[in-house]
Amino acid sequence: MEDGAGLTSFRRYTWWAVPGTVLCVLVVAYGAWALDGDVPLWARVPVVPALAVHAVAAAVLLGGAMEERAAGVRALSGWLVTAVLAAGVLAVLPLARHNYGLWAVAPAVTVAVVAACLPATAGRRWLVGGAVGVALVPGGVVSLASGDGELAYAALFPACLTAFTVWTVLGPLWAWRIAGRLDRARQLEAELAVKDERLRFASDLHDIQGHHLQVIALKAELASRLTEVDPVRAAAEMQEVRQLCSDALRDTRAVVQGIRRTNLDDEIANATRVLAAAGIDARMDLEPDALKAQLADPVRQLLGLVMREATTNVLRHSRAAHAEVDYRVSGGRARLRIANDGADAPPGSADGTGLRGLAERLRGAGGELTWARADGDRFTVTATLPVTGATE
DSSP: OGGGHHHHHHHHHHHIIIIIHHHHHHHHHHHHHHTOTTSOHHHHTTHHHHHHHHHHHHHHHHHHHHSSSOOHHHHTHHHHHHHHHHHHHHHHHHHHTTOTTTTTHHHHHHHHHHHHHSOSSHHHHHHHHHHHHHTHHHHHHHHHHHTOSOHHHHHHHHHHHHHHHHHHHHHHHHHHHHHHHHHHHHHHHHHHHHHHHHHHHHHHHHHHHHHHHHHHHHHHHHHHHHHHHOHHHHHHHHHHHHHHHHHHHHHHHHHHHTOOOOOHHHHHHHHHHHHHHTTOEEEEEEOHHHHHSOOOHHHHHHHHHHHHHHHHHHHHHBOOSEEEEEEEEETTEEEEEEEESOBOSOTTSSOSSSHHHHHHHHHHTTOEEEEEEETTTEEEEEEEEESSSOOO
16 A cells, blocks of 8 residues: 555445445346336336435445545435435335335445444444344235235345345445555554654764763863963863864764764773863773673663763763773673762753663663662662663
């Protein structure tokens, strides 16, 4: 059903299969009656206008039932009344001539049309069941009154015809509505995929630019303070700012191209330099075996993102004097813990692009990201992930 072409073809097929078939049955059945020379004119003449009215009303009602949002019984009440009156004429005349096979055709179609306009609730079931039961009566009464010996046929055939007509009409309409729901679900799935991709892009862009801009601001502030007292070091700091701007531009382009990947080792080394430049005493407790462990690429990428986000939060949301980074691998799981003192406020609580966004990504990879504040101003971020088999 790509681009709705398949759904359009299915709609065309359903139209010919349901309203088209109903109209053909009505015209053939009552047209033969109207052209039968053995039937008196008083019984044939009224059938022609009644047939035309009933056919138009049935086509309009079935067309409304096929719409994506069915108009309902109330909106189509005028056409429903018209169809019922025309069906009454088309039923009485053949029944007066003891034609037990024809009189129920129009009423059966009318019942099916009304059922199609009703929602699939108990009301529809009561309508169909009641109509099948009532269809037993007229032919049976006429047959008993005339004593023609056709009681079984006169009673059972109209009831069976009603049930069969309802089943024939509602079946294709049900399939059409299911196809419409599936097509809408496909469109919704495509929209959600686009939104998910936008959220992923926004998260990656936040991770990159938030970190780079924070470090650039820190370096620029440091350089401005050193301009008068140590011009040489100030120039070196500005050179690093220039390099950081180039890195930010390169990483942004990589995100747009969808090829950028973070690396845990690089992020830990970068955090050491950045925290030291900010005057924060950073202690790295890195288990040698953990650094040598063979981690799946998604694990290294996610832990690198956590390291970067935690470092950015230390610079942005704290007055930390000390920071600790602890990284270990045990029991088939990698654990990264970043702690600092001097936390002003729990980061990540304001929006979903920081720690909260990373927490969702880690849960999707079979891991967990937690953060907690303790002892007043101590803030700890802990990430755990399975060493292998993690997928985002």
